[in-house]
Amino acid sequence: MKKMNGKTVIITGAGSGLGKAMAIAFAQNEYNVVLSDINMDNVIKVHEEIQAINGKSIYLRTDVSKFEEVKDLVDKAISTYGALDVMINNAGIGPKNLAPTAKSTLEDWDNVIAVNQTGVFYGMKLALLQMTIQGYGNIINIASLAGLKASGNNISYSASKFAVVGMTKSAALEYGKKNIRINAICPGYTHSALLDSMFKFKPELEEGLKKMIPFQRYGEASEIADAAIWLASEHSTFMTGQTIVLDGGLSL
Numbered sequence: 001m002k003k004m005n006g007k008t009v010i011i012t013g014a015g016s017g018l019g020k021a022m023a024i025a026f027a028q029n030e031y032n033v034v035l036s037d038i039n040m041d042n043v044i045k046v047h048e049e050i051q052a053i054n055g056k057s058i059y060l061r062t063d064v065s066k067f068e069e070v071k072d073l074v075d076k077a078i079s080t081y082g083a084l085d086v087m088i089n090n091a092g093i094g095p096k097n098l099a100p101t102a103k104s105t106l107e108d109w110d111n112v113i114a115v116n117q118t119g120v121f122y123g124m125k126l127a128l129l130q131m132t133i134q135g136y137g138n139i140i141n142i143a144s145l146a147g148l149k150a151s152g153n154n155i156s157y158s159a160s161k162f163a164v165v166g167m168t169k170s171a172a173l174e175y176g177k178k179n180i181r182i183n184a185i186c187p188g189y190t191h192s193a194l195l196d197s198m199f200k201f202k203p204e205l206e207e208g209l210k211k212m213i214p215f216q217r218y219g220e221a222s223e224i225a226d227a228a229i230w231l232a233s234e235h236s237t238f239m240t241g242q243t244i245v246l247d248g249g250l251s252l
């Protein structure tokens, strides 16, 4: 695949899992990578890995649930690199407790919606302001299979991911004529800290879930990164408002 020398990408939640894999992949494809996370130890390690392969990156602590922090992130990308080509709204969390809707906590609801849904809205709003001025741009939202299909005992996560898919489609409708593409990736179960913490909470799920996946394995973060590289590239230029499902066949 052709390398995209000199373009700038912001990745939220870049310190771990899918965000980390995308950060490394975009650096390998010669993007300027603006890394952000609330976990500074992790994000600095990713920055160092990128420096070690002679990639270009900067980092900033950004809590995506805080509008001013997301604004600082977009401003920093533009003041450092001059433009924002790709915005990847990846940061996401699960609830502390998996429970049926009536027993799910208000705290879990508020936290999950603030990060997964409102955080993506902030990222889209601020990126779109800049991309409209530039006259081009590409937004990739990391949703989930849980944004397309029912998932039990996970009402806040389900609500937030269905919202990400809806926001992706609605904004894509608005901004197509402005030369801005907006798509979502919907991963199935993929190795990451998020998945590991779910298995820690319910260890019996690990083997049982695997058996339900036609590929009989979990996804790798690098496989999600490959799709993000393609979505950001000139190999997907007629595509907007869509969801790409990467789930080893689980949704079938």
Ligand SMILES: NC(=O)c1ccc[n+]([C@@H]2O[C@H](COP(=O)([O-])OP(=O)(O)OC[C@H]3O[C@@H](n4cnc5c(N)ncnc54)[C@H](O)[C@@H]3O)[C@@H](O)[C@H]2O)c1
Residues within 6 Å of the ligand: 012, 013, 014, 015, 016, 017, 018, 019, 036, 037, 038, 039, 042, 062, 063, 064, 065, 090, 091, 092, 093, 115, 142, 143, 144, 145, 186, 187, 188, 189, 190, 191, 192, 193, 194, 195
């Ligand atoms: N791993 C999976 O199986 C899977 C499946 C479907 C969707 N997803 C989605 O992929 C995305 C990445 O998840 P992951 O699996 O890599 O998890 P992860 O826990 O490995 O990484 C998430 C990162 O987001 C950061 N983060 C958490 N809250 C934040 C906040 N308020 N502001 C900024 N950063 C914050 C964390 O510090 C962490 O570095 C999430 O949106 C998740 O919902 C993951």
